[in-house]
Amino acid sequence: MSEQNISIDFLRRLLADEDDLQAEERLAEIHPSTLAPLLSDLRAEEIERLVDRLFVQHRAAAMLADLPPELMPKILGAVPDQRLADVLARLEVDDMLSITEQLPADRQEIVKERLPARQRRELMHAELYPAESAGRTMTTHFIALHEEMSAQEAIDEIRIASESDEYALHLYVVDKARQLLGEVPIRKLVSTPPQTPVSTLMVPDPISISSEADQEQAAQLVARYDLLALPVVDPDDRMVGIITVDDVIDVINEEATEDIYHLVGLSESDRVFTAARVSISRRLPWMLVNLFTAFTAASVVGLFESTLDQLVSLAIFLPVVAGMGGNGGIQTLTVITRSIALGEIEFSSGLRAVGKELWVGLVIGTVAGVLSGFIAYLWQGNPVLGLVLLLAMMITMTVASLLGAAVPLVLKSLGQDPALGAGVLVTFCTDALGFFSFLGIATLLLNRLL
Amino acid sequence: MSEQNISIDFLRRLLADEDDLQAEERLAEIHPSTLAPLLSDLRAEEIERLVDRLFVQHRAAAMLADLPPELMPKILGAVPDQRLADVLARLEVDDMLSITEQLPADRQEIVKERLPARQRRELMHAELYPAESAGRTMTTHFIALHEEMSAQEAIDEIRIASESDEYALHLYVVDKARQLLGEVPIRKLVSTPPQTPVSTLMVPDPISISSEADQEQAAQLVARYDLLALPVVDPDDRMVGIITVDDVIDVINEEATEDIYHLVGLSESDRVFTAARVSISRRLPWMLVNLFTAFTAASVVGLFESTLDQLVSLAIFLPVVAGMGGNGGIQTLTVITRSIALGEIEFSSGLRAVGKELWVGLVIGTVAGVLSGFIAYLWQGNPVLGLVLLLAMMITMTVASLLGAAVPLVLKSLGQDPALGAGVLVTFCTDALGFFSFLGIATLLLNRLL
Numbered sequence: 001m002s003e004q005n006i007s008i009d010f011l012r013r014l015l016a017d018e019d020d021l022q023a024e025e026r027l028a029e030i031h032p033s034t035l036a037p038l039l040s041d042l043r044a045e046e047i048e049r050l051v052d053r054l055f056v057q058h059r060a061a062a063m064l065a066d067l068p069p070e071l072m073p074k075i076l077g078a079v080p081d082q083r084l085a086d087v088l089a090r091l092e093v094d095d096m097l098s099i100t101e102q103l104p105a106d107r108q109e110i111v112k113e114r115l116p117a118r119q120r121r122e123l124m125h126a127e128l129y130p131a132e133s134a135g136r137t138m139t140t141h142f143i144a145l146h147e148e149m150s151a152q153e154a155i156d157e158i159r160i161a162s163e164s165d166e167y168a169l170h171l172y173v174v175d176k177a178r179q180l181l182g183e184v185p186i187r188k189l190v191s192t193p194p195q196t197p198v199s200t201l202m203v204p205d206p207i208s209i210s211s212e213a214d215q216e217q218a219a220q221l222v223a224r225y226d227l228l229a230l231p232v233v234d235p236d237d238r239m240v241g242i243i244t245v246d247d248v249i250d251v252i253n254e255e256a257t258e259d260i261y262h263l264v265g266l267s268e269s270d271r272v273f274t275a276a277r278v279s280i281s282r283r284l285p286w287m288l289v290n291l292f293t294a295f296t297a298a299s300v301v302g303l304f305e306s307t308l309d310q311l312v313s314l315a316i317f318l319p320v321v322a323g324m325g326g327n328g329g330i331q332t333l334t335v336i337t338r339s340i341a342l343g344e345i346e347f348s349s350g351l352r353a354v355g356k357e358l359w360v361g362l363v364i365g366t367v368a369g370v371l372s373g374f375i376a377y378l379w380q381g382n383p384v385l386g387l388v389l390l391l392a393m394m395i396t397m398t399v400a401s402l403l404g405a406a407v408p409l410v411l412k413s414l415g416q417d418p419a420l421g422a423g424v425l426v427t428f429c430t431d432a433l434g435f436f437s438f439l440g441i442a443t444l445l446l447n448r449l450l
Numbered sequence: 451m452s453e454q455n456i457s458i459d460f461l462r463r464l465l466a467d468e469d470d471l472q473a474e475e476r477l478a479e480i481h482p483s484t485l486a487p488l489l490s491d492l493r494a495e496e497i498e499r500l501v502d503r504l505f506v507q508h509r510a511a512a513m514l515a516d517l518p519p520e521l522m523p524k525i526l527g528a529v530p531d532q533r534l535a536d537v538l539a540r541l542e543v544d545d546m547l548s549i550t551e552q553l554p555a556d557r558q559e560i561v562k563e564r565l566p567a568r569q570r571r572e573l574m575h576a577e578l579y580p581a582e583s584a585g586r587t588m589t590t591h592f593i594a595l596h597e598e599m600s601a602q603e604a605i606d607e608i609r610i611a612s613e614s615d616e617y618a619l620h621l622y623v624v625d626k627a628r629q630l631l632g633e634v635p636i637r638k639l640v641s642t643p644p645q646t647p648v649s650t651l652m653v654p655d656p657i658s659i660s661s662e663a664d665q666e667q668a669a670q671l672v673a674r675y676d677l678l679a680l681p682v683v684d685p686d687d688r689m690v691g692i693i694t695v696d697d698v699i700d701v702i703n704e705e706a707t708e709d710i711y712h713l714v715g716l717s718e719s720d721r722v723f724t725a726a727r728v729s730i731s732r733r734l735p736w737m738l739v740n741l742f743t744a745f746t747a748a749s750v751v752g753l754f755e756s757t758l759d760q761l762v763s764l765a766i767f768l769p770v771v772a773g774m775g776g777n778g779g780i781q782t783l784t785v786i787t788r789s790i791a792l793g794e795i796e797f798s799s800g801l802r803a804v805g806k807e808l809w810v811g812l813v814i815g816t817v818a819g820v821l822s823g824f825i826a827y828l829w830q831g832n833p834v835l836g837l838v839l840l841l842a843m844m845i846t847m848t849v850a851s852l853l854g855a856a857v858p859l860v861l862k863s864l865g866q867d868p869a870l871g872a873g874v875l876v877t878f879c880t881d882a883l884g885f886f887s888f889l890g891i892a893t894l895l896l897n898r899l900l
Contacts, residue, residue: 031675066674068794159641169637169678187619190640191609223703224516225481226696228678245695246676249702253673256706257788263710264784265777272789273799276806280813283781287814288821290777294770295825301766308765312758315765316751319772319881320744327715327740331733334714338707339722344518349723359726364737371738375745431769 006030008041015046015053028057035063040071040273047078051087061090064099070274072102081107085114092139093122094247134218135211137251138232138241143171145198147181152194154184170229170242173202178238180208180231208233211240218243219251220343259341262419263334265290289424297322297431304439311449313380314442317372317389321438324368325396325430332357332404333426337419340412354405361401362394369393384448392438400430456484458491465496465503478507485513490521490723497528505533511540514549520724522552531557535564542589543572544697584668585661587701588682588691593621595648597631602644604634620679620692623652628688630658630681658683661690668693669701670793709791712869713784715740739874747772747881754889761899763830764892767822767839771888774818775846775880782807782854783876787869790862804855811851812844819843834898842888850880 011030017023035054039047054060064087067075076084076099088096088111100108100123112120122140129135143157154171171184182202192201208231209218222230222245229242258268265286270279301308301318308314336353339345345353369390377386403426408418442449461480467473485504489497504510514537517525526534526549538546538561550558550573562570572590579585593607604621621634632652642651658681659668672680672695679692708718715736720729751758751768758764786803789795795803819840827836853876858868892899 155640158637162637162641186636186640187608187612190605190636191612223696223699228695245678245699246673249673249695249699252699252702252706253792256702256710257792260706260710260713260784260788264780266781266784270785272785272795272803273806276809276813279785279806279810283778283810283814284817286781287774287778287818290774291770291818291821294773295822297773298766298770301769302763305762305766309762312755312762312765313752315758315762315768316748316755318765319751319769319885320741320748322769323744323747323877323881324737324740328737330714331716331736334710334716335720335722338710342703342707345722353722356723356726356729360729360733363726363730364733367734368737368741371741372745427773431773435769 006034006038008038011035011038011050012042012046015042015049024053024057027053028059039067039075044078047075048080048083051075051079051083055083055087058090060087061095064088065091065095068271068273069102069269070271072099076103081110082114085111089116089119092141093119093126094137094139096123097126097136129211132215133211134209134213134215134230134232134243135240137215137218137247138211138243139247140241142229142231142239142242144174144178144239145171145184147173147175147197147199149198150194151189151192151196151198151201154189154198155194158186170244171198172206172231172239172242173198174239180206180233180237180239182206183231206231208239209243210235215243215251216255216341217343219248219255222248223252224343255341259337259419262417262421263330263337263423265421265424286424293424293428294431297428297435300432300435301439304435304443307439307443307446310446311442313385314439317376317385318435318438320372321389321392321396322431322434324372324393325400325434326427328361328364328397329400329404329426329430330423332361332401333408333419333422336405337408337422340408340418345409350409354402354409357401357405358398361398361404365394365397365401368397382449384445385442388438388441388445388449391441392434395437396430396434399433400426403429456480456488458488461485461488461492461500462496465492465499474503474507477503478509489517489525494528497525498530498533501525501529501533501537505537508540510537511545514538515541515545518721518723519552519719520721520728522549526553531560532564535561539566539569542591543569543576544587544589546573547576547586579661582665583661584659584663584665584680584682584693585690587665587668587697588661588693589697590691592679592681592689592692594624594628594689595621595634597623597625597647597649599648600644601639601642601646601648601651604639604648605644608636620694621648622656622681622689622692623648624689630656630683630687630689632656633681656681658689659693660685665693665701666705666791667793669698669705672698673702674793705791709787709869712867712871713780713787713873715871715874736874743874743878744881747878747885750882750885751889754885754893757889757893757896760896761892764835764889767826767835768885768888770822771839771842771846772881772884774822774843775850775884776877778811778814778847779850779854779876779880780873782811782851783858783869783872786855787858787872790858790868795859800859804852804859807851807855808848811848811854815844815847815851818847832899834895835892838888838891838895838899841891842884845887846880846884849883850876853879 014023014027051060054063088099100111103111112123126136143161145154145157169186171186173181173184175181182204183206184198184202188201207221207225209221211232211234218230229244231239232241232243234240261268267282270282372393373386373390376389377383407422407425411422412418464473464477501510504513538549550561553561562573565573576586593611595604595607619636621636623631623634625631632654633656634648634652638651657671657675659671661682661684668680679694681689682691682693684690711718717732720732822843823836823840826839827833857872857875861872862868
């Protein structure tokens, strides 16, 4: 099967065909992930009918779990409370949680009360973990074996789990206190005599993570050690769940989006098909911050109005210095924040990275400075102007590199998001420094410039 | 086991302890992924000894596969040809390929000739696939079952594969022409009577991908459908390999880095600990492009030198207009390129996205324009200056949004990387337009401005 392309009209026709059994069958052939993006164009009553039909087919839950975040409010709003609770009850607890979080507070309570008792308990338990923690991302669907069990008993456990419709590929051995002892690879289980004790099959002491740890750290462990699932343990070292690799992929995509977005001051919820008014309200505060810093940097230019008055062609080169500094700073910032995100850099080697970027900035700043100075000289026929541009560009680009490397590392060591705010801070500093150094040096050399 | 922290000194001591069995054991306890980043600080002879010891422990291959790309040249350089071939022979073909690619062309040939015949053949076959294609990323280690096999025969196949040290978790059913018929979940296999035919256990017609397709598309399929492995088929629909989820995680991280990097004009190989001279040589060309566009934009300012001469305070506001336009354009560009990378947008819905961003740009541009105009009026006491700034900012920010949305979509529809070059193009256009609109309107209204 290759990937499916279903048009919205085709889906509409399927939904309109009230009693057509064939339509039901056709709908059953469409993967929930293919359906999800189409929902943006459906009317509320069409959505309700679709969810009903999918529910009968045991597939509404998977479709909801795959919804793009910006469609959530519309779709959830079209499904009645009881039906929503029925659908949620079929999801793993991490998906249940990420959907209920999207509901308005009062509706959250109503829907929770309509959940079956076990799922409500699971959900309320998961809510105790901090946002974006391993505990929130984990599922509780894993098979815990005891040391003294045989391979046959382990296989029986898999059969029981499969019958209750739960996903069971990951087997762990725990002791009486539920402390994690080892992992049993399912492929070893199948190719072994039934009486083999699982303790001889298990890989002891697997990599695990605390339920309080950040989900990004869990994703890094799964990526680094090529795991299919990562056991999660509580503060008393008891195994409480697993993070599966499909959730890790979602976390990695989410965190990559967050990193890219934060570099340019976007909020995570501002996606391509988010309603325009939501995007506007999310971007306005950042725009105001930028406006403030832009005017502050511009006021530096204001300080040198009399210099500009005497040599107005200086104004031509202001955006060149600031722009090149800003570009260099943002490049360094990107290298450093990305290496932090991928877990490639610790603070100790951070100093080495700052040193390297400082050197790179100095070299590139010198090359750019010499070139710009030469161009300015040829253009304006003024060698001193060329010298001013050379010096200003060297200073600005070197400091830009230093800031681009240091700011995210300092933010991180303060426990802050290394990308958020770093972009605007670095740009502001390089703008202000670019204007100040260029116009300042020009003022000092004004007699020779004129 | 929590993640390991090993110091370079500890590792050095382990390597120095020539005959100490205990040192060997300790080394055996360190995960290859933990070792890899430490190698940057080792001397060539230490690296060679480390690889030798790991090879005895059957773990050198895993360590090489986990090396950060910037360390490759140093580590590979320290390992003799025959030893390198021995280590490579134990890797899956996709990892083998990504390592040999790093070798100089002449050494590639030497090492390939020292590979065992089967691995050399596999490698040369994999090299026929295009770069970054599914065929290059796949492994050929999967179990192909025939329709008429029983569950017991399938289990025997798993046992054989396990004995030959190959990873075998993924079972597929193929017909006589090796065409893919279905997938057999291993958990179904274990909990079924031995005589059950695999054809009744299999999930028919699984999602698959062509070996010629882009690896990013494979990653999107695995992420969207929560797969643990994706079968790869050749142009004649024969199953030739699988892409496993751990490789997908690497692809996702790689592609996210590529996206972030391309937005700011960085090359993928320019990482945090890449040698400074390599980073410099990678960034210089981009810097030259930027310098060229910055001077071109600056020459727009030069066109209006006589206007500036009459009202030098206009120079203060130039960077404000250009900076705000640049910010808005880059935000839109980021939203659109990210949605392309995550496969959320097709060209048809691209037009809707452009329309939305245009509207967002107009609204934000108007708000920013009114505010800036008011600030400029208060600051300079000149209402006409405020009006000029308002109009210029509205125009620039609206067009910036339009370009930020349209440029990546057009690049993509031309089969180009949507991020690469888009950033510099958008910034250049907004700079030039910002200068032109602001100074142009000022020139038109010059009589009222003075």
